[in-house]
Amino acid sequence: MHHPLSICTFVRSESLAQSLRDSLCSESPKEAIAVEHRYLLNQISSLPELFDWVEQYKQQIDCLVLQEDSSLRPLVNRLYEQGILLPVVILSGVADEASQGATTLEGQNLPRTAPNSTQALETYIYHPGEVYVAATEADKIARLIEQAIAQFLTLAPTCLLPDRSITVDPITELHTQNFLMLQQRRLSEKLKERLGYLGVYYKRNPQSFFRYLSRTEKQELLQQLRAEYRKIVLSYFSTESTLNQIIDQFVTTAFFADLSVSQIVEIHMELMDDFSKKLKLEGRSEEVLLDYRLTLIDVIAHLCEMYRRSIPRES
Missing domain, CATH: 3.40.50.2300 (Response regulator)
Known part of the structure; x- marks a missing residue:
């Protein structure tokens, strides 16, 4: 309509x-x-x-x-x-x-x-x-x-x-x-x-965009996003019923901060590096981390879809 x-x-x-x-x-x-x-x-x-x-x-x-x-x-x-x-x-x-x-x-x-x-x-x-x-x-x-x-x-x-x-x-x-x-x-x-x-x-406030935040505010936002993304990864292959809600929360935060896909990839790689170090200390294989590429793809797809459906189209 x-x-x-x-x-x-x-x-x-x-x-x-x-x-x-x-x-x-x-x-x-x-x-x-x-x-x-x-x-x-x-x-x-x-x-x-x-x-x-x-x-x-x-x-x-x-x-x-x-x-x-x-x-x-x-x-x-x-x-x-x-x-x-x-x-x-x-x-x-x-x-x-x-x-x-x-x-x-x-x-x-x-x-x-x-x-x-x-x-x-x-x-x-x-x-x-x-x-x-x-x-x-x-x-x-x-x-x-x-x-x-x-x-x-x-x-x-x-x-x-x-x-x-x-x-x-x-x-x-x-x-x-x-x-x-x-x-x-x-x-x-x-x-x-x-x-x-x-x-x-239209309700997004440019003053809240990541690129306009102070150094302290950027660190606080990245810390929040890393914590949320960690929750997504840890529950991605489980039967956690709130997974979609956690992903939506992460994507909404990134959307209102006008975060780029490359920054999401960076958060993912940092977390994978942390997991890799722990697995090595435990003497376990790192191959399991390859499966979490699906997590990254899923999150990026959600974010891109939100941008696609929201940004005003050319007439």
């Missing part, structure tokens, strides 16, 4: 609008049927129409795609006033007959940092999870939408407004936080239904 993503675009440039249609839809512009039914596309070119559409379907919109021009600030302010936060891709640097005369925010020297930065307030236009790219990247819109949703799912309920001049009363602020959490829950569940493990993939 397909669960298409509902995409709403607001761009004044017809060439840009056409590029988005070509990237997301296989049918004529009037049709809302997308490639493999992956997207439901609604393209809007009028600001009042957009306000009405967002207000009416705010709980069904999965991502906004906006063109950066003079109308963007008023639009963002209106969304804040209504307590609406949605995943968004902002396309900048549009220059054609449809957008001439529009003052872009890019020309105002707005500071830009990586998404989810908490260092400064004015580092984004709508919210810290937005995806801000040049309009020349419009042909990659499917991947950009996936990225926007992924970053939106990591937003904290207390994410700050980028414009200090905007005043939001406590009731609206509370409504915004509730709306954000509801949207995140809805999107997460939709992605799980639509793309299997993809909802889990």
